[in-house]
Amino acid sequence: xxxxxxxxxKQVLKGDQDAYAEVVEIYGEKVFQICYRMLGNRxxxxxxxxxxxxxxxxxxHSFNINLKFSSWLYRIATNLCIDRIRKKKPDYYLxxxxxxxxxxxxxxxxxxxxxxxxxxxxxxxxxETIQREISKLPEKYRTVIVLKYIExxxxxxxxxxxxxxxxxxKTRIHRGREALRNQLRHV
Amino acid sequence: xxxxxxxxxxMHEYLDEEISAENEQELRAHLQSCKECQTHFHxxxxxxxxxxxxxxxxVPSDFTAKVMAKLPKEKRKVGFQRWVRHxxxxxAASLFIVLMAGSLFSSWEQDHEFSVSKQPNxxxxxxxxxxxxxxxxxxxxxxxxxxxxxxxxxxxxVTVINGEKYxxxxxxxxxxxxxxxxxxxxxxxxxxxxxxxxxxxFDQEEPEAAK
Numbered sequence: 001x002x003x004x005x006x007x008x009x010k011q012v013l014k015g016d017q018d019a020y021a022e023v024v025e026i027y028g029e030k031v032f033q034i035c036y037r038m039l040g041n042r043x044x045x046x047x048x049x050x051x052x053x054x055x056x057x058x059x060x061h062s063f064n065i066n067l068k069f070s071s072w073l074y075r076i077a078t079n080l081c082i083d084r085i086r087k088k089k090p091d092y093y094l095x096x097x098x099x100x101x102x103x104x105x106x107x108x109x110x111x112x113x114x115x116x117x118x119x120x121x122x123x124x125x126x127x128e129t130i131q132r133e134i135s136k137l138p139e140k141y142r143t144v145i146v147l148k149y150i151e152x153x154x155x156x157x158x159x160x161x162x163x164x165x166x167x168x169x170k171t172r173i174h175r176g177r178e179a180l181r182n183q184l185r186h187v
Numbered sequence: 188x189x190x191x192x193x194x195x196x197x198m199h200e201y202l203d204e205e206i207s208a209e210n211e212q213e214l215r216a217h218l219q220s221c222k223e224c225q226t227h228f229h230x231x232x233x234x235x236x237x238x239x240x241x242x243x244x245x246v247p248s249d250f251t252a253k254v255m256a257k258l259p260k261e262k263r264k265v266g267f268q269r270w271v272r273h274x275x276x277x278x279a280a281s282l283f284i285v286l287m288a289g290s291l292f293s294s295w296e297q298d299h300e301f302s303v304s305k306q307p308n309x310x311x312x313x314x315x316x317x318x319x320x321x322x323x324x325x326x327x328x329x330x331x332x333x334x335x336x337x338x339x340x341x342x343x344x345v346t347v348i349n350g351e352k353y354x355x356x357x358x359x360x361x362x363x364x365x366x367x368x369x370x371x372x373x374x375x376x377x378x379x380x381x382x383x384x385x386x387x388x389f390d391q392e393e394p395e396a397a398k
Contacts, residue, residue, distance in 0.1 A: 020258065024255065036244045042244070149238045170199075177235070
């Protein structure tokens, strides 16, 4: 996989823009996943994921071809997510929580036209609860938890992506896990 | 019951798969005897399972297309660079033509001043050059941006650039008479004239073009 990606990147470096499409195809899913779990809604996630690929393309010349492309790309994506979280304005997205309600989103204010089977509703609710708790984590814990448990990356890789000492990554994962445990133990 | 503080650390080390065999043994032994820590450990594992259970969110199907549409358009520039790299001879040739044309155009621009080749017996009145009656002018006569009136004799060619010539009945030119007016005629004339000087002109122009 890395080998194909490197080949495509070399083509991109030579000016073949179309070769980049395959890179986006390969990593689109993962980058989107990171952004979704970091930001908690599809709309923003898509926005930031696109921005991440755009940044990667524009700065492709600064990518060291001997390093892992995915790490570099995830770093761009997580940094963009953190930036977005920090200067998050009160945007109104359908799946953003409605202020003053406990966990109600705009979706729940729209009459659903399809009735879901009870099991689906339950699992959907659970999914929402988990995502909400992830979204409540301070961003430094959220990032490591997402990379570790959603992307299933090794601690070493996470430390490279975030440019943090391994020890710091471990501490953050421990704290993130404890924070989530407090919130999710009664689910 | 107060548990040893390192038990929690061991739990996390275990979850990170970085626990030493020794500590793992200790942790296992402790968990067997301590209900509280067992619950804590169980909750941590449950939390991880829950986080991992979150269903995969599918990326929108047009994601790649959207990204590609947002990329800056630099195909043409890059395509040109690639073309240049692949066709060095064409590139050198077109660069040569551009420089040549540049030098010719700039000399055309400069050449709007009146000028005439220097022969001692030519008479110049304003922008008219007169070959006086009964005089014999030796050598080629070139008049730029002016008129020539030939009443005498010219032993050589007469060239009028951007001007007019009057040949009196008594006037005589032993060589050719050329009138150059349109810029392309002029260019052709210039190219013919400088064909042998091409290399020196090129050398002169190149450092300027490289700026």
